[in-house]
């Protein structure tokens with residue numbers, strides 16, 4: 166394990182074993198990490214990658230234990246996604262970290278200018294429960310690549326994964342570099358009182374506001390990866406079979422508990438019934454191939470806890486009471502925290518189902534006649550994290566992309582933009598602030614230091630020095 170440089174300052178005194186003491190130790194180590202070559206950062210990432218590879222079964226078990234996440238889904242969305250981020254970062258780290266030269270304007274002739282990246286220092290990562298492994302480690306990869314120390318606060322709602330992350334950190338890192346603090350919002354509140362150099366929060370917009378308020382106290386920079394209602398717009402030129410497959414996959418993944426899950430569908434009225442039929446066939450094929458019901462499927466996760474089960478089941482009951490009709494699914498089982506993939510029609514725009522992020526396998530469908538109508542409906546809500554467009558008509562694709570502000574978008578696909586390492590990922594307004602993944606993640610955890618170098622003896626623009634002459638006044 167790396168040792169701190171001898172020139173590092175002594176840790177400020179704080180009671181042993183407290184969060185302020187841990188923080189102070191990380192501040193000391195962060196100063197030492199600034200001196201390290203990039204290879205030391207790369208070595209840390211390689212150790213992390215090796216641990217993930219060696220502990221695949223334990224990761225699968227932890228996810229299954231917390232919400233019966235199917236192992237193949239864990240492989241793709243927790244393990245493979247983490248390893249992909251590490252590989253991509255290792256491949257590009259030297260290039261990203263290289264100082265970036267800038268041109269020199271005539272007025273500053275003789276000088277040289279560049280941007281150099283330096284670590285921010287000690288960073289806090291607060292993670293949610295829905296992809297509890299990947300969403301703790303993905304920002305960690307960027308933070309380590311940028312040369313920082315880190316405290317991770319996993320979600321208390323996935324306790325088995327939180328314990329596994331703690332073990333991983335103990336086995337892979339010196340706690341002065343990376344450590345996990347387990348606990349609920351009280352632990353998060355205690356951490357947020359510390360003057361972190363960057364806070365990377367993934368979770369709900371409501372808690373995002375609390376985090377941003379706490380960060381303001383120390384003027385800590387923040388990345389906020391939040392949620393919201395991500396719409397799918399399907400026009401009358403879309404390939405409906407293809408659209409149905411991608412929508413059902415995106416919604417069924419993690420039982421709908423995905424930040425970029427298709428939240429609701431806006432479908433051209435001429436193709437609505439046909440799309441519902443296609444969705445019915447895909448749900449059958451994906452989750453009920455033996456005809457024994459979706460509950461018997463090994464490919465469909467459960468709702469994470471009783472609180473969220475009651476919330477999602479409540480949205481379903483309330484929408485039905487308000488006149489929505491169930492076109493597909495609708496079965497629930499509180500003991501299993503199981504909610505069937507459910508398609509609802511005739512859902513009132515003012516219902517909670519159409520106002521709140523669903524975060525479960527309910528899919529309300531509303532129809533439109535013209536694209537401006539669809540745009541107006543989406544834009545009446547806060548800016549989404551993701552926009553999904555299904556259309557074979559290039560002008561319609563362009564129209565929707567241009568007129569609906571969103572953090573990211575896919576055309577004729579769902580979810581996959583999240584997995585593209587070259588695409589910065591993040592939200593807009595209510596769905597987030599800042600960008601993650603790859604270069605964007607590296608930059609989020611780095612300070613871009615702008616440097617101007619003057620040649621000794623050259624004094625730049627003489628006329629700007631006092632005593633001021635009428636010539637300067639004219640500038």
Ligand code: NAD
Nearest residue numbers: 292293294319320349350353368369372390391392393424
């Ligand atoms: P959450 O906001 O309830 O909790 C997230 C984290 O914040 C947890 O670690 C929790 O312990 C902590 N927390 C809770 N209350 C807090 C408080 N008062 N002060 C400080 N910290 C507090 O979110 P969640 O339920 O875990 O996750 C679901 C939400 O996260 C959804 O809105 C989803 O869309 C969003 N999400 C976004 C992304 C993204 O990348 N944009 C990814 C996954 C989830």
